[in-house]
Amino acid sequence: MNASVMTLSRSSGTGSEKSHSMGLGEFIKLPAIYRRKASVAVETKLILEDSRSSLTETSHDLRYPLLLPRNVKFGNIRLVQQLPVLLELDDDGTYILSDDLFDRYGTGESPQSAYTNLMEDLSAYYDIIAETATEDYPAAQALFERLQKYIQPVK
């Protein structure tokens, strides 16, 4: 999986969808409602460039909702449903990309590296839960069933 493939585009929302790639610095300046629309556009490609300088100038309290697109493959897993994630900038300048459903996170010096770290974490998490979900541990089986709605192994 090439992490640089992580892309996002915004939709015009008019039916004649325009795909417009943009950098994170540009995206963050959009009004909140437009950002939300952009982040939920289905046919999106997300570009997470390392625009740390413009981000830190814009806000020290960055909270940036995104969707990881369906069918993204990484290592031994692929996403079978869009996964809502949140990009935040920590007080020490580290980017943190986290999901709200399974509470997984990735960290990095750029959004790209945080994304790569999150995907590595989801992959490791999938393996751990798959191994744990045995018949004598029903609580883990229930969690594994929920997880499989979003993540499947690459065959």
Next chain:
Amino acid sequence: MFTSSEIARVLRRKFEFEDVKGKKKEIYLSLKLPGVEPVITHVSHPKSNRTTVGKVLESMMARQLRVETPYFKGMIQCTNSRDDYYRRLEEDSRASP
């Protein structure tokens, strides 16, 4: 603020988390209690030029442990006991459908 290694040490020693074998790139700790979904926490290695975790990361680690950030701090500072933490997990598990 805490260091990653301090957090991992307390979770292992006091709260009896176990290292997940085979995950060498990062530290993964797990806690398996009967009737409770497994708690899997990812202790990210800090960058070489810093030793403490930031506020956002701290709150993420708290969420992975299924507690609020102030409670998490109490766990690491050893003001919250293992029995109390386990009881919370069990109660939360019973409360969720």
